[in-house]
Amino acid sequence: MTRKMIKVHNKSDKPNNIVQKENEIIEKCIELENILPDFMKDFFLYLKSGVALTTRFAYLQDIHFFCKYLVSEKTITKASDTQDILLEEFSQIRARDINRFIGEFCTRYTVEKQDSITVMENHNRSLARKKSSLAVLFKYLYRDELIPENITDGFNPIRLPKPQPDAIKRLEIDEVAILLDAVEKGEGLTEKEIEYWEKTKLRDKAILLLFVTYGLRLKELQQLNISSFNFGRGDFKIYRKRGKEVSMPLNKSVEKVIKDYIEKERPGEVHVSEENKDALFLSLQKTRMTERAIRELVKKYTSIALGTTKDHGYSPHKLRATAATSLIQYGFSIYDVQNLLDHDNVTTTQLYAAHKKNVKREIVNNFEWLDEYDNNEK
Structure with a gap:
């Protein structure tokens, strides 16, 4: 199916090219939201109104990556697709599970394609962003009484190097x-x-x-x-x-x-x-x-x-x-x-x-x- 041309009907002061670029990011956000569990829908609304658009997209990418990890590990969920993860299963996640995900899996993992295997390594700054994305999610779910406790206090600290002028x-x-x-x-x-x-x-x-x-x-x-x-x-x-x-x-x-x-x-x-x-x-x-x-x-x-x-x-x-x-x-x-x-x-x-x-x-x-x-x- 050929993709329809997108026209901008712009009544704001922003130039059309910026509005169009923002729309592209919004579409990517919606694509991610559609393949994440339904119980996160209110959280998606919170991101939509509570953080910058690029931050929203980054959080959704990190959360989708975590859900893909849960599906592949098969220890917490029986789902074969990220969208099918149940709230009951998510409620069983503990801080130690997040610490293992960030401290063991995220530091080094492989991405397989048809003709290659790429080794992915993350430094502390990338790990800290993933930890932050998950912390925002779990705090929201606890605040909204969807999970029984706030597990974020048990997340391991990630030390970031202090910027040096030299x-x-x-x-x-x-x-x-x-x-x-x-x-x-x-x-x-x-x-x-x-x-x-x-x-x-x-x-x-x-x-x-x-x-x-x-x-x-x-x-x-x-x-x-x-x-x-x-x-x-x-x-x-x-x-x-x-x-x-x-x-x-x-x-x-x-x-x-x-x-x-x-x-x-x-x-x-x-x-x-x-x-x-x-x-x-x-x-x-x-x-x-x-x-x-x-x-x-x-x-x-x-x-x-x-x-x-x-x-x-x-x-x-x-x-x-x-x-x-x-x-x-x-x-x-x-x-x-x-x-x-x-x-x-x-x-x-x-x-x-x-x-x-x-x-x-x-x-x-x-x-x-x-x-x-x-x-x-x-």
Whole structure:
């Protein structure tokens, strides 16, 4: 059966591409809900109204994975399908069962396909997310009096490494200069890459400058439209986590590269399909660039700045860290940077602020009161 075309009848302020993307995730959520036990239906409603859409999808994936494990193990349920697991069977689950699932099964398991077997390994951060998803489910079922006790207090703790400032990967200011020089002149690219660069250099430059100026998340940049920009007012709109609409001011550098790309390189409207007419960054196929394509573009140029292979180039998130540390090194307060980057907690921004120690040392070393130590004295 051919799939019907989905049209967006949009009465909100959100652009159609964002509404359509959200609808795709909602459809995936519904697909998962339809293959999970019926007694979880009220829990699905709670997720729908209580958490962000991407969080809802992640929780459902984890819970479905756990239910598949129960079916395959056959110790708690006799069901042959996740949808057929009974509430009575679920009520028999104890904390030790969850601890075994997370501590033994999830750390390393295999996925079999027709022609291959893939070994899957999860680090503590992934295990902590699975534990969190199950904790939310079991707390809800207990609160709703569907199971007799709250077993989550017996879940084993999972230790997560504390983020260390020195471990934050980002480009130094001089490496950002090399990055922008590479996209400007094509230096460091292979002959094959030069062929593509000739057609996309203005687009690539605009993408990189947006990342290192604003510290945008990959999703935020990928969703940008031409209509997102109001050059008359000098700002542009982005949609952050939890659907939050934010207006960002344009500086002259970013305004110039965006206009250059639109006017000199981006295909005109007559050459672009209706679905992609408003998309800001287009591929050579004249469709909205995918997150994967943007990620590969960033890895390519950052590998040149770092003097390493493409496989060891940085992700867009590392350019977010680059923007944060650069702004702090230029003297902006951590609260200003927190606001710009949309950090929920200022402690996240403080990790980047730790890099300012070298700047402080430089200032103090060049500010001597005693003449014999004053290097600035002529």
